[in-house]
Amino acid sequence: MAVFITLLRGINVSGQRKIKMEDLRKLYESLNFEQVQTYIQSGNVIFKAFAIDSNEIVYKIKDKINQKFGYEVTVVIRTRDEIEKIVKNNPYSDKDLSKVHVTFLINAHNDYSIEELLKVKVEQEEFQIMGNEIYLFLPHGSGRTKLTNNFFEKKLGVKATTRNWNTTTKILNISNSM
Numbered sequence: 001m002a003v004f005i006t007l008l009r010g011i012n013v014s015g016q017r018k019i020k021m022e023d024l025r026k027l028y029e030s031l032n033f034e035q036v037q038t039y040i041q042s043g044n045v046i047f048k049a050f051a052i053d054s055n056e057i058v059y060k061i062k063d064k065i066n067q068k069f070g071y072e073v074t075v076v077i078r079t080r081d082e083i084e085k086i087v088k089n090n091p092y093s094d095k096d097l098s099k100v101h102v103t104f105l106i107n108a109h110n111d112y113s114i115e116e117l118l119k120v121k122v123e124q125e126e127f128q129i130m131g132n133e134i135y136l137f138l139p140h141g142s143g144r145t146k147l148t149n150n151f152f153e154k155k156l157g158v159k160a161t162t163r164n165w166n167t168t169t170k171i172l173n174i175s176n177s178m
Contacts, residue, residue: 001034001048003080003175006061007104008043008073009149009161017071019043027068031060035178039170043073044163046174054079074159076104080175087172090165091128092137100165101142103134103149105158116155120146136162 008024011017021038024045028036033047049057058075065073078086092100117127126137127147134152138145142164149160163171 002051003048003178004057005078005083005171005175006045007076007161011043011073019069027064031064037174039174044171046171048178074161076106076161083172083175086133087169089130091135095137097165099137099139101136101138101162102168103136103152103160103162105132105160107158
């Protein structure tokens with residue numbers, strides 16, 4: 001069995017699209033995923049599944065959430081090994097890690113213009129695109145930046161969700177313990 005991590009976008013934000021983590025865990029178990037664990041209320045789920053296609057897992061989760069809760073949710077999926085690589089390759093490991101975030105992209109491609117992204121960058125903020133992730137260093141915090149999920153989705157034409165560095169490393173630690 002392989003260890004997978006799904007990151008749900010837009011649940012339990014400002015009282016919208018509420019899903020209790022216990023209900024989410026049960027939903028995943030109903031899909032025959034094993035050792036299902038959630039981390040905080042933002043829809044981080046770590047679980048084991050037989051090594052089937054990641055897209056099939058995402059489809060099953062999205063479909064089941066839509067059936068049970070009546071709305072669609074963006075689901076980003078990574079394997080434990082991919083999360084480990086993301087943590088290992090952090091280009092901002094020498095900076096204040098409380099200011100580091102990772103934006104996880106779905107189906108990233110290389111034909112977007114970095115110049116469009118640089119037009120919005122605020123002084124002292126930094127970002128690096130590496131594969132399907134964007135590493136962000138936000139010295140003024142995530143609440144003030146214009147480098148949001150919506151910004152990246154619009155400019156890059158892909159779906160995305162962002163996690164802070166603490167959450168990213170905690171997810172890795174949980175997945176390593178399985």
